[in-house]
Amino acid sequence: MAAKNRPVVLTGDTPTGQLHLGHYFGSVKRRVEMQDSHECYFLLANMHAFTTRADKSEEIRNDCFDIVLDHLAMGIDPDRSSIFLQTEVPAISELTYLFAMLLPFNRVLRNPTLKDEIKVKGLGDNYSFGFPLYAVGQTADILAFRAHSVPVGEDQVPHLELTREVARRFNQMYCGVSDQAEDHEHVELGGVFPVPLADVGKIGRLVGTDGVNKMSKSLNNAILITDTPKQVRKKMGKLYTGRQSPTDPGDTDNALFHYVDVFIEDPDRIAELRDRYSRGDNIGDGEIKVEIAESISKLLEPMQERRRAYEGDRDRILAILKEGSEKAIASTEATLNAAKEAANLHFFDRTIRYS
Numbered sequence: 148m149a150a151k152n153r154p155v156v157l158t159g160d161t162p163t164g165q166l167h168l169g170h171y172f173g174s175v176k177r178r179v180e181m182q183d184s185h186e187c188y189f190l191l192a193n194m195h196a197f198t199t200r201a202d203k204s205e206e207i208r209n210d211c212f213d214i215v216l217d218h219l220a221m222g223i224d225p226d227r228s229s230i231f232l233q234t235e236v237p238a239i240s241e242l243t244y245l246f247a248m249l250l251p252f253n254r255v256l257r258n259p260t261l262k263d264e265i266k267v268k269g270l271g272d273n274y275s276f277g278f279p280l281y282a283v284g285q286t287a288d289i290l291a292f293r294a295h296s297v298p299v300g301e302d303q304v305p306h307l308e309l310t311r312e313v314a315r316r317f318n319q320m321y322c323g324v325s326d327q328a329e330d331h332e333h334v335e336l337g338g339v340f341p342v343p344l345a346d347v348g349k350i351g352r353l354v355g356t357d358g359v360n361k362m363s364k365s366l367n368n369a370i371l372i373t374d375t376p377k378q379v380r381k382k383m384g385k386l387y388t389g390r391q392s393p394t395d396p397g398d399t400d401n402a403l404f405h406y407v408d409v410f411i412e413d414p415d416r417i418a419e420l421r422d423r424y425s426r427g428d429n430i431g432d433g434e435i436k437v438e439i440a441e442s443i444s445k446l447l448e449p450m451q452e453r454r455r456a457y458e459g460d461r462d463r464i465l466a467i468l469k470e471g472s473e474k475a476i477a478s479t480e481a482t483l484n485a486a487k488e489a490a491n492l493h494f495f496d497r498t499i500r501y502s
């Protein structure tokens with residue numbers, strides 16, 4: 148398909164350090180698969196990281212490099228996709244300011260993802276002004292690219308709802324789109340922004356090696372992309388099922404079989420394991436864990452090889468980010484221009500480029 152006609156996809160991550168298998172199965176795997184069929188933009192939300200860590204700017208900068216490394220390792224191809232820094236794309240900030248005028252403050256604060264974050268991170272009522280603003284910023288991240296769909300986890304759906312509201316409101320206020328128009332008709336009817344869809348992936352949630360919680364680095368139950376076969380075996384070994392003996396009939400509706408389903412590729416082998424486990428046919432948890440660990444390490448091996456090829460070469464990573472950001476600027480400047488024209492804010496043409 149000609150590059151021009153491919154649907155535009157944008158998604159992003161707040162840089163928080165190294166990625167793990169939960170990220171791979173939750174989102175990155177899909178992104179890798181979309182690279183040929185879609186025009187892909189992957190954003191590093193480094194400004195969003197400042198909402199709660201403004202005092203840790205150096206750490207955030209390092210996290211950006213780590214996350215790019217892991218993305219490249221997992222198969223994001225900089226020749227086909229644009230990986231870029233949020234802070235290098237001026238149109239995003241400019242649209243954030245404009246969109247902030249289209250949203251009642253109370254509407255932003257009603258966003259359940261924000262409320263959750265306030266609770267989970269213990270922010271109380273001491274959060275910065277920029278904290279709720281980031282939700283408006285996220286609508287600009289997406290709309291600046293006129294993205295058609297946004298692959299995200301379930302937790303991001305409220306942000307997409309807000310984004311869809313901004314798109315509709317803008318198109319109605321400044322582009323003469325009727326408030327009766329269907330979402331899919333907005334562009335056809337003269338709207339600057341398509342009303343984008345959240346594209347929530349299927350697996351979404353990988354259970355951690357504690358067998359209970361979602362995989363998460365801070366809960367210490369994550370298998371990192373950089374883990375050696377030995378580390379993987381050790382982590383898998385910790386997965387607790389409560390089963391006593393290889394001859395106990397086991398319930399396959401447990402975390403161990405969640406891993407079997409995700410990581411063992413051969414469906415016949417999965418069926419066999421299920422059958423023998425539930426009959427207690429002399430099959431220990433330990434041997435299944437070893438088999439899963441091997442499968443995981445086989446998946447990680449080419450990732451680690453790619454990671455090593457990029458590691459220690461910050462100049463190469465910077466070049467990838469620069470090129471990605473340049474493409475992001477080209478796309479978003481065109482959008483900003485159209486939005487400014489619609490909102491009677493266009494006075495002069497401009498060109499932005501890096502030296």
Ligand code: TRP
Pocket residue numbers: 157158159160161190192195285288289297299303
């Ligand atoms: N808020 C998202 C997260 O923490 C990251 C993000 C920022 C994002 N901008 C985005 C995701 C735009 C999708 C689209 O995971």
